[in-house]
Amino acid sequence: MNAIKTSVVWTDDESLKAIWSEIIAWTFELLYENVMAQNEGEWVNVMKKLRNKQ
Numbered sequence: 001m002n003a004i005k006t007s008v009v010w011t012d013d014e015s016l017k018a019i020w021s022e023i024i025a026w027t028f029e030l031l032y033e034n035v036m037a038q039n040e041g042e043w044v045n046v047m048k049k050l051r052n053k054q
Contacts, residue, residue: 008016035047
């Protein structure tokens with residue numbers, strides 16, 4: 001855990017923003033794929049709208 005804390009301290013803000021934006025995009029993609037696989041209810045429509053905004 002100390003190694004992770006140290007690497008975060010040494011990493012510049014722009015790199016951290018890029019890393020976290022990739023993590024968030026990947027998480028959103030997983031959520032989208034999960035909802036589309038279920039293909040139920042209004043979540044499908046909500047996720048499609050969110051997907052189209054990107």
